[in-house]
Every structure is written in C-alpha cells, then in structure tokens.
Amino acid sequence: MALTLPAHPDPRHDEILGSGLLQELSYxxxxxxxFVLPERFDANLAAFRAALAEAGVEGRVYFAKKANKAAAFVERCARAGAGVDVASHGELREALGHGVRGEDLVVTGPAKAGRLLRTAALQGSLIAVDSLDELDQVLGLDTPRPVRVLLRRLPPSQPQSRFGLDDAQLDAALARCAGAGDRIRMEGFSFHLSGYEVRPRADLAGDLVGLCLKARTMGLQADRISIGGGFAVDYTSAGHWQAFLAGQGPDDYHARKRFAAGDFYPYHSPVAGAGALRAVLAARPHGTGAPLAVRLREAGVMLLLEPGRALLDGAGSSVFRVQGVKDRAGYGIVTVDGTSLSLSEQWFNSEYLPDPVLLADGPATGPAYRACVGGASCLDSDLLTWRKIAFPARPRPGDLLVYPNTAGYQMDSNESPFHDLPLPPKVVLRHDGGRPRWRFDRRTAH
Known part of the structure; x- marks a missing residue:
C-alpha cells in the first residue's frame, strides 16, 4: 500500500486548482x-500580533525575508507597519525599495559585510551583533546618529552553534557598549536557536530578560529581546504523520533511498505558528517563577520575533508540468519541466513530503499509479519527490503537478537557472469580483 501524506484541507487552494487558471498560466x-497568496500572509501576521496582545506583551513582528524572495510579502509588511529581518545588502535594498522604513529592519546573519553594516546604520536599522570583531566594526562607523544594536547570545543549550557571544565575550561587549557613549545605542539582546521546541526558547528568553536588567545597571537602554523564528508550521494531521513515519521505508522510494524519521521537517506539529508563540509566552523559564509574559511586562522589555515559514503558511504553491512518464517494475518515473532546485528540501538530503496534487489535462483514466517525480536536468539525483506517490491515474504529458504550501523556504531558497532553464516566475493571485486574477510579483530584477 502506497504511503500518502495529504496536506490539510484548504478550500481556497482547492478553488484555485479548480478554476482553470493554473492551466492557462502554465501554457x-x-x-x-x-503562485503566492498575500492575504494568507496578512492573516498569519494578524495572528502573531493577536497572541502578543492577548498576553499583554509589547512586541514587534519582523518577517524573515530569507524564507521567500517575493516582493509581495515585503509590500504587505510595509502596508501593515511590520518589520523585516534581512541578512544581506541585497535583502536590505529590496525591503527599502518596497516601502519598508529603515528603522523597521533588523539585520541578522554572521560576520556582516562592511557595506551592509554601514547602510544599516545610516538607515537607522537594528543590527544584531554576532561577534566582538563585528562590534568593533560598528563602533568604528562614522554616522550622524547612534547605531542601534542587539547583542546576540550564544545559546548555552547549543554551545556548538556558530552564532552568538559566549559569557566572557558578552561581558566584554557590554563593557565596550557602556564605554562607547553616544556612538551606540545598545537596545537589548537576541539569540539564534535551532529547532522548534517551546521550552528552550522560553528558557533562553527568560535569561535575556535578566541580561537586560544587568545591562541597565551599566547605563545601557536594554529594553528589548529578540527570540528569532522557529515557529513550526503544521502541514498535515497527526494521524497521517504518525502513519507515515511508522510505515515509510526504502521500498517506498525510488532506488530504495533511505530516509530516517529525523531527516524530515516535522510536518505535523500540535503547537504551531501563533499558537507556538502563545506557548512560549505562557511557559515558565526553566520551570520556575512567573511565566515569560509576566516577566517581560514587569521588566518593561519588548519582545521581537522573526518568523519566516510561519508567516507564509498557506501563502503559496508550486506548479510543474509533466513532460514524460516511464514505467519501471512496479512504479513509474514522472519527469516535470522544472528541477528540484525549486523544492529546496530535496537539497538537504531530505524530502518535501506533502503530496502533490495531479491536475489532469482531460479526463483521468486507468488505475491508480505509483511514481516518483524527477526534474528536467541530467543529474540522476534531481528528484523533486523520491517517494513513490500514489497518483489517482497514470500522469500524462501536459498534466500539472501542484505542490501545496511551498512558500516557506521551498520555492526559491536554492533556485538556479541550471541548464539555462529560466527561473520559475512568481505570480500573485487574488479574487476580484468572484473570479481569480493574477499579476507578476514585483521583485526587482538583478
């Protein structure tokens, strides 16, 4: 029996699939x-803001731009007064060019280039300083106003992380900030924490509140902390996910490829998105004392968030056209007109697991058909889906495969014009007078 992992039902997505528009765009x-759906981004942003308001916590949401390059989402940030998290000069330029104010940007990433630091400082952006060398660069900038910084903390629970300052480095950084006078405005602390667990994030956030209080005794502002992203997205039901993990094995994949359960993103998460933020705020750091939300309020500390995938949940999908099908013993290989560079999970020795939807070019006939999905390149490893998908019928050239919910980190993180194939365009879909309408995304060409 073929393994399936259907995405959560999505009436809006089904409406688009049934409209005929995707076939017209493919042609x-x-x-x-x-295709991207900015109204879903709006709803996710509103949910995060509601979670902050319900907890009585002052906070700011910054969209982690690296999760998707589409201008449409940055434009929504500008319209809603939300912030954007950038990690390169190009991302900073894109955000400014699509209407986001410099003071609404937070600049992250390790060992930032001098041009990025200088531009960010001149624009009044908040810079997450990752090392003492980087702090020295910031202190050496000649700017007309103080440079806004956060000091990034190395997570004690993840000492192998390459991000952040350890205890001794943090003490040295605080001393340099305190001695810098008006050249710098040390606004607080941040961290980069791998994984999606609530407890470690709440524990470290509680520690940063204490660091703010310590920094204030040194004359520093220290009135905000950033807990980054790491808010999971729930793609499928618990039952489907548990059945998949229990049943999957080499026979379910082309060439008997092996995946361990830990290789996969957690496609089901009982606590996800804004719900995960609520859980973090309700948690008692290190299991004692007041909940994090209470500690933030009592200390007068603002909470900054940098979600990426969670703001893009349901906000877009990827469409490929079938170019050919070949039969193998017991299954088939479907080749589509793109490559796995447009489904980034495949390039991390993993698999994007939600089932693609087959849109047949005409009436579907014949029995169910199992097939993996390969890309159009000459690489044997170029498979969009190694798993033998249970299609309702044998796909045919001209049919479409729609991979659902790919806006978060999938559709463009690793795209490349390999073989001189053009990058897949992004289109923005919306409803106008009861019918779907589209336009090209307005991202600046480079």
Missing part, C-alpha cells in the same frame, strides 16, 4: 511557476 509561461 502562457511554458514552464513551472509559483
């Missing part, structure tokens, strides 16, 4: 494309 573009 017009002559290749794969992505």
């Amino acid at each position: 017009a573009f002559g290749g794969p494309f992505h």
Whole structure:
C-alpha cells in the first residue's frame, strides 16, 4: 500500500486548482511557476500580533525575508507597519525599495559585510551583533546618529552553534557598549536557536530578560529581546504523520533511498505558528517563577520575533508540468519541466513530503499509479519527490503537478537557472469580483 501524506484541507487552494487558471498560466509561461497568496500572509501576521496582545506583551513582528524572495510579502509588511529581518545588502535594498522604513529592519546573519553594516546604520536599522570583531566594526562607523544594536547570545543549550557571544565575550561587549557613549545605542539582546521546541526558547528568553536588567545597571537602554523564528508550521494531521513515519521505508522510494524519521521537517506539529508563540509566552523559564509574559511586562522589555515559514503558511504553491512518464517494475518515473532546485528540501538530503496534487489535462483514466517525480536536468539525483506517490491515474504529458504550501523556504531558497532553464516566475493571485486574477510579483530584477 502506497504511503500518502495529504496536506490539510484548504478550500481556497482547492478553488484555485479548480478554476482553470493554473492551466492557462502554465501554457502562457511554458514552464513551472509559483503562485503566492498575500492575504494568507496578512492573516498569519494578524495572528502573531493577536497572541502578543492577548498576553499583554509589547512586541514587534519582523518577517524573515530569507524564507521567500517575493516582493509581495515585503509590500504587505510595509502596508501593515511590520518589520523585516534581512541578512544581506541585497535583502536590505529590496525591503527599502518596497516601502519598508529603515528603522523597521533588523539585520541578522554572521560576520556582516562592511557595506551592509554601514547602510544599516545610516538607515537607522537594528543590527544584531554576532561577534566582538563585528562590534568593533560598528563602533568604528562614522554616522550622524547612534547605531542601534542587539547583542546576540550564544545559546548555552547549543554551545556548538556558530552564532552568538559566549559569557566572557558578552561581558566584554557590554563593557565596550557602556564605554562607547553616544556612538551606540545598545537596545537589548537576541539569540539564534535551532529547532522548534517551546521550552528552550522560553528558557533562553527568560535569561535575556535578566541580561537586560544587568545591562541597565551599566547605563545601557536594554529594553528589548529578540527570540528569532522557529515557529513550526503544521502541514498535515497527526494521524497521517504518525502513519507515515511508522510505515515509510526504502521500498517506498525510488532506488530504495533511505530516509530516517529525523531527516524530515516535522510536518505535523500540535503547537504551531501563533499558537507556538502563545506557548512560549505562557511557559515558565526553566520551570520556575512567573511565566515569560509576566516577566517581560514587569521588566518593561519588548519582545521581537522573526518568523519566516510561519508567516507564509498557506501563502503559496508550486506548479510543474509533466513532460514524460516511464514505467519501471512496479512504479513509474514522472519527469516535470522544472528541477528540484525549486523544492529546496530535496537539497538537504531530505524530502518535501506533502503530496502533490495531479491536475489532469482531460479526463483521468486507468488505475491508480505509483511514481516518483524527477526534474528536467541530467543529474540522476534531481528528484523533486523520491517517494513513490500514489497518483489517482497514470500522469500524462501536459498534466500539472501542484505542490501545496511551498512558500516557506521551498520555492526559491536554492533556485538556479541550471541548464539555462529560466527561473520559475512568481505570480500573485487574488479574487476580484468572484473570479481569480493574477499579476507578476514585483521583485526587482538583478
């Protein structure tokens, strides 16, 4: 029996699939494309803001731009007064160019280039300082106003992380900030924490509140902390996810490829998105004392968040056209008109697991058909889906495969014009007078 992992039901997505628009766009573009739904981004942003308000916590949401390059989402941030998390000069330029104010940007990433630091400082952006060398660069900038910084803390629970300052480095950084006078405005602390667990995030956030209080005794502002992203997305039901993990094995994959359960993103999460933020705020750091929300309020500390995937939940999908199908013993290989560079999970020795939807070019006939999905490149490893998908019928050239919910980190993180294939365009979909309408995304061409 073929393993399945259907995405959560999504009436809006089903409406788009049934409208005929995707077939028209595939014909017009002559290749794969992505569609994005900015109204879903708006709803996710509103949910995070509501979680902060319900807890009585002052906070700011910054969209982690690395999760998707589409301008549409940055434009929504500008419209809603939300912030954007950038990690390169190009991302900073894109955010400014699409209407986000410099003071609404937070600049993250390790060992930032001098040009990025200088531009960020001149624009009044908040810079998460990752090392003493970087702090010295910031202190050496000649700017007309104090440079806004956070000091990034190395997580004690993840000492192998390459991000952040350890205890001795943090003490040295605080001393340099205190001695810098008006050249710098040390606004607080941040951290980069791998994983999606609530408890470690709440524990470290509680520690940073204490660091703010310590920094204030040195004359520093220290009135905000950033807990980064790491808010999971729930793609499928608990039952489907548990059945998949229990049943999957080498026979379910082309070439008997092996995946361990730990290789996969947690496609089901009982606490996800804004619900995960609520859980963090309700948690008692290290299991004692007042909940994090209470500690933030009592200390007068603002909470900054940098979600990426969680703001993009349901906000877009990827569409590929079938170019050919070949039969193998017991299953088939479907080849589509794009590559696995447009489904980034495949390039981390993992698999994007939610089932693609087959849109047949005409009436579907014949029995169910199991097939993996390969890309159009000459690489044997170029598979969008190694798993033998249970299609309702044998796909045919001209059919479409729609991979659902790919806006978060999937559709463009690793895209490359390999073989001189053009990058799949992004189109923005919306409803106008009861019918779907589209336009190209307005991202600046480079």
